[in-house]
Amino acid sequence: MTDTIITVDNLIKQFGRFAALRGISAEFGAGRFHVILGDNGAGKTTLLRAMAGLASPTRGAVSILGRTPHEACRQIGYMAHPSLLYDEMSGMENLRYFARLYDIADVAHCEAAILSVKLDPTLARPVGQYSQGMRQRMSLARAILHDPKMLLLDEPFSNVDVHSAQEMVGLLKGMRDAGKTIFVVTHQPSWMEGVADEFIWMQSGRIVDRTASLSPRVPGPVQA
């Protein structure tokens, strides 16, 4: 049994009258690879944003190692569907800026992060001219820059070719093996079969199942 890294307690998130999350309570183990699945509108991204501290709960709470997401922000690496990078700057320039936000002044740290996602730190091209796969990997480099214990990745494989996606899955597996806790929201769960430790199935703002592999469950229709 692994230690709990995140506790979600009766989490409700409403946007106006629409409830994106409807009372989620769950505990997630440290050092595990969690894949969050569900149809569009199931609440996957909202759950991830609540864990990152980007969406404040309407009711309930998220606790990361006993602290709020804001207090635990140094332990969180967040990668969203957009790149969260400045298109006009090179990858290295981007990472040097984001490193300063975490009080990291060492350039070697940024180089190591870029190398770890198999990109070239000397590439002077602005990120806006990168391919989608390169941009996603640079975005991952930004998320792991400060060596967080937990990675929250929202659709990291969208618009990425199969080869790049498989490379990213391999990178994530390595990070999990190194002790990081990983949450991935994705619509391509088959790429993580055999790699992920847990598949979390969401429907209409609720967690409806948690399985160790993809096969036991076939997602059902969305209920109103």
Next chain:
Amino acid sequence: MNSLRSITLASLAKDIRLEWRSKDALNSMLFFSLLVVVIFSFSFDPTAEESRQIAGGLVWVAFLFSAIVALNQTWARELRNQVLDAYRVSPAPANALFLSKALGNFILVTLLEAVMAPLFMVFYNLRIVGAAWELIPVGVLGTWALVASGTFFAAMSIRTRMREVMLPLILFPLSIPAIQSMVEATRIILGGEGNPRFWIVLLLTYDVVFTTACLALFETVLQAE
């Protein structure tokens, strides 16, 4: 404190680098301001005395409208690719972002003023009768008044659907005390009639009050969804 200073400087350097590469805000501001000068100079044909009376108003209104371009551009950059979220999940202090944006806008608007002020003098045939050096505190305090409150309200309006319209709607009414101070102080200095000290002190008070309020409230604005 070190963290606040170093992150402010890093964010400021990043913004200057982005502006240097795109020149989006600077070009738009310069052309807009130039248009205002040219159109007004063709529309009116004031005598030298009349120029001194109206130039203070004209010049500050032109700078205010031009500053809106820079203020909107500042935050638009942070919305592309949702980069602002990367800042929000970091431990960096919110005030560092506010200060860097306000300083960046201050530099941009000051550059604009440095280029446009001589043109105003030429187009309106202006000669400063009062103490010219007094225009420096008016310029510095007036520019800070525009960019400090402007940066704050631009941040407030970035998530609204009509943010380019919302910003002037919020900013202009609240800037009236500052604008009146800048215009009156400039008019007095250009005409050499009276002492602009009252208006400079009022401008300083506006700056202190608004900067303090913006710093106190910016964390809430940044974390708002």
